[in-house]
Amino acid sequence: MKERSMDGKTIILRLEIDTQQAYFGKAVSAIEAAGGDIVAIDVIQTDKQVSIRDLTVKITEAGAAERLQAALQSVPGIRLRHVSDRTFLLHLGGKITIQPKTPIQNRDDLSRVYTPDVARVCQAIEADPKKAFTLTIKRNTVAVVSDGSAVLGLGNIGPYAAMPVMEGKAMLFKQFADVDAFPICLDTQDTEQIIASIKHLAPAFGGINLEDISAPRCFEIERRLRDELDIPVFHDDQHGTAVVLYAGLLNALKLTKRKIEDTRFVICGIGAAGTACTKMLLAGGAKHIVGVDREGILTADKTYSHPMWQWYAQNTNEARISGGLTEALANADVFIGVSAGGILTREHIQSMAPEPIVFAMANPEPEIRPELAEDIVAVMATGRSDYPNQINNVLCFPGIFRGALDSRAVTINEQMKLAAAEAIASVINEDELSRFYIIPSVFNARVVEEVRKRVIQAAQDSGAARRRPRE
Ligand SMILES: NC(=O)C1=CN([C@@H]2O[C@H](COP(=O)(O)OP(=O)(O)OC[C@H]3O[C@@H](n4cnc5c(N)ncnc54)[C@H](O)[C@@H]3O)[C@@H](O)[C@H]2O)C=CC1
Numbered sequence: 001m002k003e004r005s006m007d008g009k010t011i012i013l014r015l016e017i018d019t020q021q022a023y024f025g026k027a028v029s030a031i032e033a034a035g036g037d038i039v040a041i042d043v044i045q046t047d048k049q050v051s052i053r054d055l056t057v058k059i060t061e062a063g064a065a066e067r068l069q070a071a072l073q074s075v076p077g078i079r080l081r082h083v084s085d086r087t088f089l090l091h092l093g094g095k096i097t098i099q100p101k102t103p104i105q106n107r108d109d110l111s112r113v114y115t116p117d118v119a120r121v122c123q124a125i126e127a128d129p130k131k132a133f134t135l136t137i138k139r140n141t142v143a144v145v146s147d148g149s150a151v152l153g154l155g156n157i158g159p160y161a162a163m164p165v166m167e168g169k170a171m172l173f174k175q176f177a178d179v180d181a182f183p184i185c186l187d188t189q190d191t192e193q194i195i196a197s198i199k200h201l202a203p204a205f206g207g208i209n210l211e212d213i214s215a216p217r218c219f220e221i222e223r224r225l226r227d228e229l230d231i232p233v234f235h236d237d238q239h240g241t242a243v244v245l246y247a248g249l250l251n252a253l254k255l256t257k258r259k260i261e262d263t264r265f266v267i268c269g270i271g272a273a274g275t276a277c278t279k280m281l282l283a284g285g286a287k288h289i290v291g292v293d294r295e296g297i298l299t300a301d302k303t304y305s306h307p308m309w310q311w312y313a314q315n316t317n318e319a320r321i322s323g324g325l326t327e328a329l330a331n332a333d334v335f336i337g338v339s340a341g342g343i344l345t346r347e348h349i350q351s352m353a354p355e356p357i358v359f360a361m362a363n364p365e366p367e368i369r370p371e372l373a374e375d376i377v378a379v380m381a382t383g384r385s386d387y388p389n390q391i392n393n394v395l396c397f398p399g400i401f402r403g404a405l406d407s408r409a410v411t412i413n414e415q416m417k418l419a420a421a422e423a424i425a426s427v428i429n430e431d432e433l434s435r436f437y438i439i440p441s442v443f444n445a446r447v448v449e450e451v452r453k454r455v456i457q458a459a460q461d462s463g464a465a466r467r468r469p470r471e
């Protein structure tokens with residue numbers, strides 16, 4: 001089997017072949033020998049001397065793109081005019097756009113969408129600010145806000161580099177739940193400035209989805225904004241991840257016939273996602289949780305400067321075990337990784353209890369690749385879309401915000417999160433449940449619909465809703 005890697009991508013090669021010196025088959029052989037898989041050929045121009053072709057080539061092996069280019073450049077009579085990467089092509093000029101709902105075709109339209117008639121709408125909102133929900137985009141628009149400090153597993157790459165991820169989230173909001181989401185990357189990592197910026201932006205939005213803001217600042221930022229704004233503020237890396245993890249876990253525990261209260265959990269990476277996953281497990285009845293970060297197992301025997309670790313150590317690891325990941329994993333039932341790629345080994349998994357459950361959720365590179373562990377685990381899940389059992393917050397945030405916006409909720413509370421997790425888990429029925437199918441696909445339309453329905457109900461029951469939506 002070819003080694004799978006982050007390099008899995010499709011490139012387009014434009015070749016100029018001097019037909020007196022070389023023939024096309026030479027290029028094909030060079031590409032295949034270097035590990036490329038030709039999936040399409042387009043003839044751009046051809047005459048007696050020169051043939052120009054675009055070759056779409058799939059690459060799955062690390063380093064194959066470089067090998068392939070070098071191989072082609074060494075064939076006499078073949079010139080590599082340029083290489084384009086389909087992923088980069090998709091990002092040219094950004095991935096989303098804003099479109100008016102109605103065309104402006106004459107002066108009458110102009111005066112109604114804009115001045116002078118728009119003034120009457122402004123005055124109506126001035127008289128009753130709640131009308132912003134009915135007369136502006138606030139009703140259906142969410143801000144996806146990051147400071148670029150913890151982007152996927154790439155770390156602190158800054159606000160410019162974070163934009164493609166936030167644009168991607170906005171696409172997912174729209175496609176899966178018809179929520180209009182706007183990506184905003186702030187050029188500050190100062191807690192107070194982030195809070196102030198988001199508060200200033202809030203009038204235009206019906207909800208705030210915080211994204212990829214590193215711990216511990218993310219906790220304070222979210223807490224303050226939740227207290228100070230009257231629209232839902234939801235840190236997706238914390239709660240979206242925890243909801244989806246909990247949904248997958250409900251099904252994995254069912255499959256391996258475990259009870260949550262007897263199950264021994266190890267959570268690796270006690271940052272934004274790890275802390276929220278732990279809180280959700282505790283709320284669900286888990287009693288045996290050990291957290292591990294770079295400094296090893298968190299234990300109440302030590303004191304930590306990280307405020308959340310202090311809380312964590314006091315609310316988990318009742319047996320006060322110490323050491324590192326190896327010590328934590330001995331006889332554990334479940335590994336949950338939200339830390340960094342490649343840190344879990346087969347030996348670690350072999351030291352766990354029989355029928356281990358491994359959720360290696362770091363992105364883009366999981367703590368361990370499924371192909372390295374599939375034969376020794378009962379259930380394996382990652383955050384990636386190219387393996388079975390994708391535990392990714394995309395299963396949660398579109399539906400949960402759809403439900404929150406439709407019920408005009410003031411917040412997204414614990415009851416709404418729990419309802420979302422149960423909704424996601426319920427999409428897979430008993431007959432369908434298997435080790436390779438514990439969590440539904442994001443393309444399963446029932447996910448958003450079920451999440452929306454149950455979140456609306458939970459918002460009504462818990463008093464968070466400001467309106468009862470029509471079915
Ligand atoms: N699958 C999913 O839906 C999601 C996956 N993630 C992934 O989880 C990871 C963490 O994300 P966040 O919590 O937002 O970041 P974060 O920066 O808030 O937390 C990461 C934590 O992992 C720790 N860590 C890093 N390397 C470690 C190692 N070798 N051993 C132990 N601990 C280590 C860090 O010290 C930090 O406390 C990222 O890879 C991210 O892509 C995050 C959110 C959703």
Ligand SMILES: CC(=O)C(=O)O
Nearest residue numbers: 151152153237363393
């Ligand atoms: C999925 C996601 O939000 C992350 O990896 O940060």
Ligand SMILES: [Mg+2]
Nearest residue numbers: 152211212237
């Ligand atoms: Mg994220």
